[in-house]
Amino acid sequence: MAQLTFREAIARGVAQEMRRDESVVFLGEDVGAAGGVFKGTVGLFEEFGPVRVRDTPISEQAILGAAMGAAMTGLRPIAEIMFADFFAVCWDIVANEIAKSRYMTNGQVTFPLVIRSGNGGGLRFGAQHSQSVENWAMMIPGLKVVVPSNATDVIGLMAASIRDDDPVIFLEAKALYASKMDVPDGEIVDTLGSAKVLRNGTDATVVALGAMVPKALAAAEELANAGIECTVVDVRSLVPLDTTTILREVSATGRLFTVEENPRLCGWGGELASIVSEEAFYDLDGPIVRITTPHIPLPAADALEDMAIPSVERIVSTVTKSMNS
């Protein structure tokens, strides 16, 4: 057991896989000797050297194109897109090329690659460095989308993503980079497409993702003090989606609340609401309620950003109000 930050867990997960598999290589801007702008790759360059951990120009299309071409010819690249907002300048490679080429070629090629990126708000960086883009990625057939919420999961899900033969968009909540926890020693390998029940309750099921998970847990604590017992589910992976666990937990309590950092429209919670109403409608005891960032670009000022992103207080008040109405 060692205390590890979320950011240290990234380097540990990547290093774990680079040690066991020569075909795993890493590329991105400032990822080498500099250790990454979020310090997510500290130590990799020193351990694996400049051939396996390679700095690139500021060329996001080249970074992801290179990852794709390498993946289809025998490597398992991990590419870093510094801020998830920057996906917008290389989305062609992600959405049109990486996601579709296996299908279009009738399975002639595979893309065992991971694109990791700093996602979401909380750091007062303003609208172009704070977006939560999980819903962009989720809507493209052919992409797996993984969003860990704690350091242990970072390692295990990173390992699973690297070993997976499909392209994985690995979104790291920037707001969690400094968070710490005790992490077991030794190899950690998790499973994609498995949600985790973090807390059991009888009254309502709160489903959350990434940076919203610790908030949902804190809210559940407060709600319990007020007599509302919540189950909290960490989705962890949007694609593949563990609907079995989610449907089971929603059916058990009869209520679903989603906590989403992405802006309202087309957030993952909308898809969950649709699945639950189609497949567990008669188990519901009340409306499905989505708690999201409003449909706005994120403001920079701390006071405004705090109002926009779902907070513990907002989760508590929304759940309380809905459960009592």
Add this chain to the structure above:
Amino acid sequence: MSGTKVASPVVDLTDQISLYRCQLELRKFEERAYDLFLENFVKGTSHLSIGQEAIAAGFAAAMRPTDWTFATYRGHAHTLARGVPMTPVFAELMGRTNGLMAGKGGSMHLTSVDHGVMGSYAIIGAHLPIACGAAWSAQYRKTDQVAVCFFGDGSVNIGAFHEALNFAAVWKLPVVFVCENNLWMEYTRTSEVTAVAHPAADRASAYGLESILIDGNDADAVFDVATSAIARARAGDGPSLIEALTYRHGGHSRADPGKYRPDAEVAEWMAKDPVPRYRLRLLELGVSEDELIAIENDVIAEVDRATEEAKAGGIPGEDLLMKDVWADGSGSWRN
């Protein structure tokens, strides 16, 4: 022609006869593909390489079977030139189960990994960075493979071109970029929207590369430059950027009669048609008229046979629809 010295062709007569045959196959295939549109056997869109065959043939002849081709939506010729049989390509155009990708890709996405054809890409510029990635993989794994990436003159004004060129140069990647300058984008002349006269050759210096401009309608010249650029890449000396001047005889795609082009320009380029030009060269080199006619009859018979085989293919069923989204063969996103 500016830039590199073009040494005398290193091909011998047997190779030249093969080069002629290859160009003829590409020509006859594309002509048949056009007929098949008119007969409504081929749906959707398609972009023919008629007039540009010397580039595909010359490069393919200079590549090893293990080298990689990255093509655009105008990719029938590049696919066939690498040795992919005609039948699955016709069948792919017709949306049949015996198609190269069982009908899931279509004319613009021809891919045959077994032949080193790593895809045809329909978003302008996208495949230049992807070719860099394959080249990086070859460099990392020390496999001696080279990626050859073909694109049009209109593609040099998109960001991916510039990102890929710089990236390939700084990483010294074994990749050869080939701009097939056919003077036109879709319906606009490239020179009207491009800041330099030679869209690729004039940009080479920006990436520390030699400016190379060749006659893309001369298969021997293409073979020659391809051989040296590929050798350079294989030797670890980094990428090359080649601009090959050529012309498409028809419109941009099947819907386009190409009327925007001045008659005199079309006439000038028809006179430089690479296929009859190469035929004449072979005659001058002593190949007999009879031998050439035999090749021509053979190619036409091959096209006829492949057309019928393709037409005999099945119509894809639902089993293919959800298949191979993911590496495990499935199309499932949930449990």
